[in-house]
Structures are given as structure tokens and as C-alpha cells.
Amino acid sequence: MDKNKDNSEIAGHSRLYHKNWAKLEIFAGALTTMFGLARTVDYVVRRVSVNESIYAPQLALELFIGATGIYFTLAAHRSMLYRSQNQQTKYLEGIVKEILPKEKK
Numbered sequence: 001m002d003k004n005k006d007n008s009e010i011a012g013h014s015r016l017y018h019k020n021w022a023k024l025e026i027f028a029g030a031l032t033t034m035f036g037l038a039r040t041v042d043y044v045v046r047r048v049s050v051n052e053s054i055y056a057p058q059l060a061l062e063l064f065i066g067a068t069g070i071y072f073t074l075a076a077h078r079s080m081l082y083r084s085q086n087q088q089t090k091y092l093e094g095i096v097k098e099i100l101p102k103e104k105k
Contacts, residue, residue, distance in 0.1 A: 022080040029073030036066030
């Protein structure tokens with residue numbers, strides 16, 4: 001087996017997308033999560049400390065931002081896992097094709 005070839009080239013498949021895109025999505029999702037949850041905590045602490053009532057739509061918006069960040073982070077992580085699984089499958093397919101004898105028709 002040629003060590004210089006990409007796993008996808010060995011099995012005859014093309015790459016689905018750039019590998020750093022999912023890492024960027026995870027980073028952006030984590031930042032969004034931190035921003036949303038920090039704003040939620042800040043909002044609640046400020047309201048409670050001055051004995052004001054908590055405005056439900058504002059709190060819901062802050063929690064929605066945090067939940068959206070969590071969703072983006074998990075979705076990007078899932079896509080990285082799928083990509084890794086596809087690479088491993090392609091790699092094993094290439095190895096099996098080299099090891100098994102060619103069938104004559």
C-alpha cells in the first residue's frame with residue numbers, strides 16, 4: 001500500500017469537505033454557548049441583586065442563544081465523528097482490496 005496516498009484516494013472516494021470546517025463550527029458553537037449562558041447568568045444575577053422581577057422574554061432569549069450554541073457544537077462534533085468513521089471505513093476497504101485475491105470472472 002502506498003503510504004503517500006490519502007485514505008480516500010486509496011479507496012477511490014473523494015473528500016467530502018475540508019476537515020477544519022467542523023473544528024471552526026465547534027469553536028463558534030462553544031463561543032456562542034459561553035456568550036449565551038454568561039449573559040443569562042449576568043441577567044439573572046443583576047435582576048435578583050436589585051430585587052427586580054425577571055423579564056421572561058429576555059431570559060428566554062438568553063437561554064435560546066446558549067441552547068443554539070450547544071446545538072451547533074454538538075452537530076459539528078457529530079459531523080467530525082461521521083467523517084472519521086468514513087475515513088476508517090475507506091482505509092479498511094483499501095486494505096481488504098489489497099489483501100484479498102482478485103476474483104476471475
